Amino acid sequence: MGDAAARNFQYLAYGLIAVWAILAVYVLTLVSRERRIGREIESLKRMIEDREGK
Amino acid sequence: MREKILYILGALAALLLARNIWAMLTGLPDEAFQGAIFRIIFFHVPAAFTCFLLFFVALIASISYLKTGRMQWDSLAVSATEAGLAFGAANLVSGMIWARIIWGIWWTWDWRLTSMLVCWLLYAGYLVLRRAVEEPAQRARLSAVLSILSFTVVPFVFFSIKWFRTQHPQPVLYGEGKMDAAYRAMLYGNWVPLLMIAALLVAVRMRQERRLRELDALRREAHAF
Numbered sequence: 001m002g003d004a005a006a007r008n009f010q011y012l013a014y015g016l017i018a019v020w021a022i023l024a025v026y027v028l029t030l031v032s033r034e035r036r037i038g039r040e041i042e043s044l045k046r047m048i049e050d051r052e053g054k
Numbered sequence: 055m056r057e058k059i060l061y062i063l064g065a066l067a068a069l070l071l072a073r074n075i076w077a078m079l080t081g082l083p084d085e086a087f088q089g090a091i092f093r094i095i096f097f098h099v100p101a102a103f104t105c106f107l108l109f110f111v112a113l114i115a116s117i118s119y120l121k122t123g124r125m126q127w128d129s130l131a132v133s134a135t136e137a138g139l140a141f142g143a144a145n146l147v148s149g150m151i152w153a154r155i156i157w158g159i160w161w162t163w164d165w166r167l168t169s170m171l172v173c174w175l176l177y178a179g180y181l182v183l184r185r186a187v188e189e190p191a192q193r194a195r196l197s198a199v200l201s202i203l204s205f206t207v208v209p210f211v212f213f214s215i216k217w218f219r220t221q222h223p224q225p226v227l228y229g230e231g232k233m234d235a236a237y238r239a240m241l242y243g244n245w246v247p248l249l250m251i252a253a254l255l256v257a258v259r260m261r262q263e264r265r266l267r268e269l270d271a272l273r274r275e276a277h278a279f
Contacts, residue, residue: 004089005089005090007155008088008089008090008091008155009090009091011091011151011152011154011155012090012091012093012094014151015091015094015097015098015147015148015151015152016075016094016097018144018147018148018151019097019101019144019147019148022140022143022144022147023140023141023144023251026136026137026140026255027255030255030258030259030262033262034258034262034265037262037265037266037269038265040269041265041268041269041272044269044272044273044275044276045272047276048272048275048276051276
């Protein structure tokens with residue numbers, strides 16, 4: 001394989017990795033937001049239950 | 055049940071993508087002038103199509119919100135916009151990597167590239183606007199208006215390569231453009247799993263919006279004590 005062809009494949013790999021990295025970062029953002037919302041809902045529910053109990 | 059459907063959708067998309075990547079690397083010949091880097095088009099173009107389709111969904115949802123005032127439409131609009139921005143970023147970055155090899159530069163202020171960047175920034179502004187407005191109904195109304203205005207740029211991005219002389223390649227899927235049948239089949243074939251991923255992301259994001267509304271209600275209840 002010539003230098004130009006190898007460089008071509010190298011950049012193709014960069015392109016594919018970049019596409020998946022962008023989508024993966026978005027998925028990770030969704031996951032972390034999901035966890036944060038879950039934690040906040042749980043803590044608020046506990047707080048409201050505690051206050052109602054008093 | 056809904057969870058299961060989402061998992062199945064994700065697994066199917068992953069399988070299809072793996073199959074497509076294998077087929078495009080081993081089964082399709084290099085393009086005569088561009089070589090292997092040409093294969094980036096199988097992600098670059100479907101990512102753009104997915105992005106525009108999601109912005110169109112956001113447009114319909116925004117109009118529906120303004121007509122009905124139902125928050126579900128607002129949830130769909132923000133979910134579609136966020137996922138659309140991810141696919142738009144994938145389109146822009148993959149295009150830059152292709153340009154580095156074919157043009158020798160990462161970027162040029164060409165009509166297509168510039169209009170796509172402006173479009174992306176407008177929709178990113180939509181998300182910034184949402185963060186800036188606290189009151190849910192006002193936030194939904196203002197962002198619906200911005201979403202409708204932002205969509206006016208999309209046809210311009212799409213047809214800019216037809217309307218202007220651009221460095222970006224001319225259309226190969228419509229008009230006078232021609233693409234080999236095997237390449238065309240791969241391009242559309244790769245769009246299917248990207249659409250499935252988009253549907254999955256929008257569904258997950260919409261569920262988050264529902265939970266965010268639940269969170270808002272709990273916050274109000276907690277403040278009421």
